[in-house]
Structure formats: structure tokens, C-alpha cells
Amino acid sequence: MCGIVGVVSAKGKDIVGDLLTGLKRLEYRGYDSAGIAVITNSGAIDTRKAKGKISCLEEKLKAEPAKSNIGIAHTRWATHGEPNEINAHPQFSELVAVVHNGIIENYAALKAELADRYVFKSQTDTEVITAVITVNLKEGMSPKAAVSSALKRLKGAFAIEVLFADHPDFLICARKGAPLAIGHGKGEMYVGSDSLALCPFTNKITYLEDGDWAIITKDKAEIFTADDKPVTRKITTSTTDKNSVNKGFFDHYMQKEIFEQPKVITDTFANFKKAVKGLPSDLKSVSRISIIACGTSYHAGLIAKYWLEDLARVPTDVDFASEFRYRSPVIADDTLAILISQSGETADTLAALRYFKEQKVKTLAIVNVTESTIAREADFMINTLAGPEIAVASTKAFTSQLILLAALTLKMARERDAISAQKAEEIEQKIADLPKVMQDFLSTSGYIKEIAKDKVLGAQSALFIGRGTSYPIALEGALKLKEISYIHAEGYAAGEMKHGPIALVDNGLPIIVIAPFDKYFEKTLSNMQETMARGGEVIFISSAKGVETKVVKDFAKAVITMPEIDDFLSPLLYALPLQLLAYNTSLLRGFDMDQPRNLAKSVTVE
Ligand code: F6R
Numbered sequence: 148m149c150g151i152v153g154v155v156s157a158k159g160k161d162i163v164g165d166l167l168t169g170l171k172r173l174e175y176r177g178y179d180s181a182g183i184a185v186i187t188n189s190g191a192i193d194t195r196k197a198k199g200k201i202s203c204l205e206e207k208l209k210a211e212p213a214k215s216n217i218g219i220a221h222t223r224w225a226t227h228g229e230p231n232e233i234n235a236h237p238q239f240s241e242l243v244a245v246v247h248n249g250i251i252e253n254y255a256a257l258k259a260e261l262a263d264r265y266v267f268k269s270q271t272d273t274e275v276i277t278a279v280i281t282v283n284l285k286e287g288m289s290p291k292a293a294v295s296s297a298l299k300r301l302k303g304a305f306a307i308e309v310l311f312a313d314h315p316d317f318l319i320c321a322r323k324g325a326p327l328a329i330g331h332g333k334g335e336m337y338v339g340s341d342s343l344a345l346c347p348f349t350n351k352i353t354y355l356e357d358g359d360w361a362i363i364t365k366d367k368a369e370i371f372t373a374d375d376k377p378v379t380r381k382i383t384t385s386t387t388d389k390n391s392v393n394k395g396f397f398d399h400y401m402q403k404e405i406f407e408q409p410k411v412i413t414d415t416f417a418n419f420k421k422a423v424k425g426l427p428s429d430l431k432s433v434s435r436i437s438i439i440a441c442g443t444s445y446h447a448g449l450i451a452k453y454w455l456e457d458l459a460r461v462p463t464d465v466d467f468a469s470e471f472r473y474r475s476p477v478i479a480d481d482t483l484a485i486l487i488s489q490s491g492e493t494a495d496t497l498a499a500l501r502y503f504k505e506q507k508v509k510t511l512a513i514v515n516v517t518e519s520t521i522a523r524e525a526d527f528m529i530n531t532l533a534g535p536e537i538a539v540a541s542t543k544a545f546t547s548q549l550i551l552l553a554a555l556t557l558k559m560a561r562e563r564d565a566i567s568a569q570k571a572e573e574i575e576q577k578i579a580d581l582p583k584v585m586q587d588f589l590s591t592s593g594y595i596k597e598i599a600k601d602k603v604l605g606a607q608s609a610l611f612i613g614r615g616t617s618y619p620i621a622l623e624g625a626l627k628l629k630e631i632s633y634i635h636a637e638g639y640a641a642g643e644m645k646h647g648p649i650a651l652v653d654n655g656l657p658i659i660v661i662a663p664f665d666k667y668f669e670k671t672l673s674n675m676q677e678t679m680a681r682g683g684e685v686i687f688i689s690s691a692k693g694v695e696t697k698v699v700k701d702f703a704k705a706v707i708t709m710p711e712i713d714d715f716l717s718p719l720l721y722a723l724p725l726q727l728l729a730y731n732t733s734l735l736r737g738f739d740m741d742q743p744r745n746l747a748k749s750v751t752v753e
Contacts, residue, residue: 148747149236149248150176150222151327153308153318153338154348155365158216160335163208166220169337169344170201172392175400175537176340177747178222179230183208184237184244185215186315192244196235216365217315219308219338221246224747227254228270238274240265240281242312247273248340249305249325250752257300276307284311291362294319295375298360304494304752308338321360325751326492326520329353329361329368331382336363341492341749342385342518343392343535350385354518385518392535399734400741401538401631405726406589408546409582412719414532415547416578419554422529426555427483427509431562435479436463437508439471439499440487441750443541443626444548448487449619450718451552458566458715459559468495469753472502484510487552489536489544490749491519498753500525513551515544529555538741539748540631542726545623549719553578577713584710585720592727598705599731602686606634606657610648610683611725612641613661614671616718620661624725631733631740641667641674654682659725663709663717664692672698688724 150173154162166183181204182196193213197203201222221236227250228234237244251257254272257279261267264285265278279300283293290311304324311318320327320338330337330345330352339345342352355361358373359380372378397403427433436455438448445467452463466476468486472495484503488496491514500521503510512525515533522528531547557574560566603609609628611621622638629636639648641660652658658678662671668689675685679702687694687703694706707724733740 148176148224148749148751150178150340150344151246151248151306151308151338152220152344153320153363154218154335155316155318155363156216156335157365160216161214162216162218163213165348166218167201167205168347169339170220170222172344172347173222173340174201174742175539176222176224176749177539177742178224180223180225180232180235181221182223182235182237183213183218183220184239184310185213185218186310186312187215190312190315192239192241192310192312194237194239194244196232198230198232198235215315217310217318219244219246219310219318226250226752227272234269234271236273237310238269238271238277240277242281242284243277244310245273245277245280245307247276247305247307248751250303251275251301251305252303253301276301280309290314290319294321294360295371298373306340317362317364319360319362322355323358323373324494327355329355329363331368334365336365336368338363341516342387346385346387350387351382352385352518353380353382354523356380357520383518387535392537399538401540401542401730404536404538404543405723405730407534408543408723409586409589411531411533411543411547412550412585413582415550416554418532419529419551423558425527425529426511426558427527430483430559432481433461433483433559434481436461436483436485437476437478438463438465438485438487439468439496441468441493441496443545443623444487444489446619446623446626447545447548447552448485449622450549450616451556453616454553454556454715455559458556459563460565461559461563468493468499472498478506478508482508484508485513486510486521486525487513487548488519488521489515489533489541489548491516491521492749492751493521494751494753497521497524513548515547539743539746540627540729540740546719546722550578553716574713574715577716581716581719584712585723588710588720588723592724595707595724595727596731596735598686598707599728600735602657602684602705603628603634603728603732604735606655608635608651609657609659610651610678611636611638611659611661612644612671612674614641614667615665617661617663617667617671617721620718620721620725621659623722624659624661624728627726627729628732630746631729631738631743632736633738633744634732641671644674644677649677649681652678652681652683656683657686658683659686659728660688661721662687662689662693663712663714663721664690665714665717668693672696688721
């Protein structure tokens, strides 16, 4: 989703290169246009904007260079108004330029109110921020008063930066509901949507609290609360490593991140043991678990439901955050709420977290970005050690979430005497062995590209089916395929096929059957046969015992043979071939799977 960067430096320095460097670090969030604004020597706002990639903006800057010691920059993921140059940020007047991440919900009312005092040029909600501040300045307010008064009029979620034509020595930034970080350099200060944007410049970071705003000069940040009281926020040393964001020997971030999974699983499992203090001490008295998440993180939550109910015998609900926050959930006493989020900034998941906190429910966040808002606001936090996940489609964050949820299940099962210590140790040993099993599979997985080419590439649609924990894996496989290859795909519980979706099956429809050789195997096989009888072309994923079954040997159009694995851990392993199938299909179709169209990595608006 939108990303913002700002730099304030000493007179005579040129920060345009830094703005572009920061923007490139935010590309992973997803965007469809980009822009910068600086202040010229003669005290004018100077902007360059371009639809498309940052490279298009660079072309514009090459043709018509800009230079300044102060500037703001933006990558826009369109919400109000199509992606074009006029709607791209900064939104500016002769007095100010504004970049914004979020949505101003009362923009229509503000626009109507200001229509006779400000000429609106764009379709964006953001332009009302520019308008309110411009009008305030024209009425004689100082920049500080103009912004402070504007902030009180805005409803919705935002992180903003404001540049003033008449004041080339400071910018003002603010956040409410969307993240914003300030970077402290030497004689230079930075603002960015996250520490990844700032890590090329500094690791000394201040995270603004919700409602904070700040005046940034080249030497310092003067921070104020929502009611304009000066406040000190601590400077932390970010662990984000600027070298961690590269593709290494791989062609794409997604490919690299798929192959990193054995390592991040190892690291995350080891970290769980250290992070146990990040858990509530009274897990035994938890009567119910409520898991809230979105997208892939939601799929991790669905798998955890099977685990927690089966092994730890704790009733568990799983909800999409966007649904949970607007219904009236009945929350049992002694509920533990688990919020799962890679980014830790997903607007709906954050809203659910805040709802639980209002209800005095204990909250545990499972996040990858430890400095994120969800990580900071939850009562307890355990982090996955996936490292920066740059590809928009989540892979290594998903399996890291799963390993943490598996470890949590075992801990709860033990504490509640739901399984013996011996059984728990056996599973822990299998978890310890899992990275090697994953590695062995990945290193011989090249043939999946051929399956993608022969069986999926030309398809209009695909179905993924499975039972038990393979059902959420089917959902995840379908999500991966649709988001990066743009082929319509659906995941179904195999037993549900007869209740409707089987009507879709006709000649040549690829059916990806996820069938570990477990207690569901025979039943899944029957569902597979029902689809084959109607022309479905099966890609069968199972261990050797499964793929050697006669009907599979005789009729499946392709097989992916998985190593043997304990039933409990199968979702972690079976996620891999589905990620590779989607990756290779996208590659063969010639798409940029790292930045798929219309998608954002960090979904900071609801
Ligand atoms: C899909 C994907 C998304 C995210 C979802 C939640 O590949 O990445 O579905 O899982 O947007 O994001 P987080 O986990 O950051 O809350």
C-alpha cells in the first residue's frame, strides 16, 4: 500500500537521490504511481510524478532534474481515483505539498465545504488535506497551527508529510492509524513508512505513537501528541539490515523466499523457545482461542484451529479481521485472542486487536515485523524470524507463522495435559527434522515448472481440494495461483465438491489434489475420482505411498511426490509445491510475481 519518504538536510545538499532510494525500499508494498516534491531555491514547490514504476519517475527526473535539500516522496496504491499523474502524490498547492498513506473518510464533506476557497484538481481524498492546510495558511495561521488544526478535522486513517514552500528548513509529519517512522541521521533527518525505507540511511528510529505529529528539521524531531502536548518518544536501534533486502543468486524475491523456508523455520522454532516469555503465563486457564487475521495469515490461523482443537483440546474460532470487526462477536471469559500478521500493520487486524483490548481480552500477536503497530500494541508478542518478506505473495512468513502456531499448540497441549510429554517431545523432534525434509524436497523440485507449463499455464481456472489441514492448504494454493498468475482459482474442502463446485468441472479443468497419506487419504481419493469422472485433470500431491495407489498411477495427469512427513506437520511441507506451482506459472506467463497487479504488501486501509 502507499509508501512515504521524507528527507531534511542542510542547505546546499541534494536529497533527491535519497528520496528515490527510500521509495525503492517501499516498492514491495505495492503501488501504481510515484512522485516527489521538493522546494526550489526560489521557494517554490517543485513536483515530478509518474504513473507506473519508480523507473518512470526516474526517467522524468532525468529529463527534467530537480534539486533540493528538503523533499517528500510517495508510492501510491490507488484508492480514490485511477492511477494517473494528477491523482499521484504529492498533492500540492502553491503553498504546500502533501503525501499521504491511508484514507480520509470525511473527504467528501471537506471537499464540499472548501469548494469556494480551493480549486480541486484530483479525484483523491488526499487533496482535502492539502486544501485544508492551504486555506489555514491563507487565513494567516503558522505552518504548525495550520497542520495541527487540519489534523483535528480529518477522519479516517493516515500517515502524512507536509512540505511548505516558504519554509525550506522543516517538514511536518503525522500519523493516525497508519504507521510512520522517523530516522535520525547526522545533520540529516528522515521520515518513512517503515524502517525498511530508512535503513539505507540510519538504524536510529523513532516510531510515532498513534495520533502523534512532528516537526522535522535537519537536526531533530519535535514531537507532539494528538492534543498538541510536546512529548518524547524513544529512539530505538532498528535491526533491519540494509543488506538483507537483495535477491542474492535468485531471479526473484518470491523464489528466494520460497527457498529460504528451511532456514526461517529453523530460526523461528529456535526463537519460540526464547520467546516463551512473550506468552501469557496462564495458558492453562484459557477457555477459548479467537484467531483473527487476513489472507494468507488467515489460512495459517485455520490450520492452527485443527491443531489446537485436536492436540490441545482448546475450542478455537478463526475469523477474517474485516468480518470480525463489524459483527457482534460473543467473547467467552478467559478467551485468548491471537492476531496473526506478517506486516503487523494490516488495518483490519489492528482494529480487531484494539477491539479485544477494549473488551479486556488478552491479546497475543504473531508478527514478522517486530517494530510494527500490532507488535507494539498487543499484550504479548512472539515474532516469526522470516526476515524481510519483499515479494507481495507471502511464502516464508506463512510457514514461519505455522511453525510458531505448531510450537504454541504443543506448549498448550502439554500444559493442559492433553498430550503426554513423550508425545510432545516426539513431535518436537519431527519439527527439528523438518527443515532438512523441506530442503531435500526443494532441491529436487525443478520438475514442478514442467507441470506448471503442461497443466496450468493454459488454464482459465483451477480447483484446489483437500481435507483436514490440507483444506486450508488448498485455500492457500488457490490464493497463491490467483494473485500472481491471474488465473481464476478456488480452494475447496474436498468433501464440499458435491455440494456445488463440482458443477464447474469439465474437460481439462486442472484439479490440484492435496492428499497426504493420512486418515483422510481414501476419502480425498474418492473426491478426486468424482472430478476425474467429469473430465477434471488431476495434479496429485502426496507421498510415495499415495502416488503409487493404482487409481492415481492410472489416471492422474501429473504427480508431485512429497517426502514422508508426520501428519501434524504436513501443511508446512505441502505448502511448498503449491508456492512453486504458482511461482512457475506466473514466470511462464511473463508476469512480475514480486509485485502483482493491484496488490499491496502492507494493507493499511480497510
Ligand atoms: C497473500 C498475502 C496476503 C496477506 C494479507 C495479510 O499472499 O500476502 O493475503 O497475507 O494481506 O497481511 P499480514 O499478514 O501482513 O497481516
